[in-house]
């Protein structure tokens with residue numbers, strides 16, 4: 079085994095801030111949606127909007143970091159992406175329960191397997207931006223109606239925003255489970271805290 083440095087300080091900070099903010103958004107969003115009453119609708123609404131702006135700021139900052147450091151290359155895949163994703167999916171469904179080795183070995187220049195790459199890329203480039211855009215449309219709905227938007231769109235916008243929130247909860251549940259499938263149950267989480275991980279030589 080050897081120790082490798084996988085996550086720079088900024089990346090760990092960004093990851094945990096993002097997680098915290100998303101938990102905050104889900105929690106306050108549920109209260110705004112009327113699922114429970116803890117801080118009250120008004121407060122939940124304001125905290126939700128504050129977290130949304132915080133998330134957007136962190137995403138912009140993270141984009142800047144990933145591009146200027148060149149770390150975005152970790153998300154690109156060479157060769158047949160579909161074949162690689164299927165290999166990784168087969169491992170999660172069958173191989174992992176037969177104690178087979180991970181199909182893709184981790185190292186400093188390739189820390190994410192193809193399924194992680196496509197999932198995180200989809201979340202960061204499609205899922206979260208869509209959710210933020212629908213959130214902003216919802217927030218500025220009256221102003222947009224004044225500018226000519228059809229008021230009947232309020233309901234679909236609200237439904238899409240809620241649907242995306244449920245999908246995000248699905249992502250978090252799967253994501254946390256997947257992080258326990260490293261070479262030990264906690265090795266991936268430790269790496270996201272300390273930056274370092276032990277991998278096979």
Ligand code: HEM
Nearest residue numbers: 093096097100101190194198250253254256257266267270
């Ligand atoms: C709540 C929203 C969350 C989002 C949006 C999120 C997003 C991400 C992203 C984009 C990465 C890839 C970072 C990179 O390598 O460039 C990542 C990695 C990781 N995340 Fe999260 N995360 C969330 C919550 C969590 C939670 C709650 C945990 C653990 C309890 C966690 C543990 C990890 C770990 C261990 C990794 C390392 C790579 C892996 O095992 O996939 N995350 N996360």
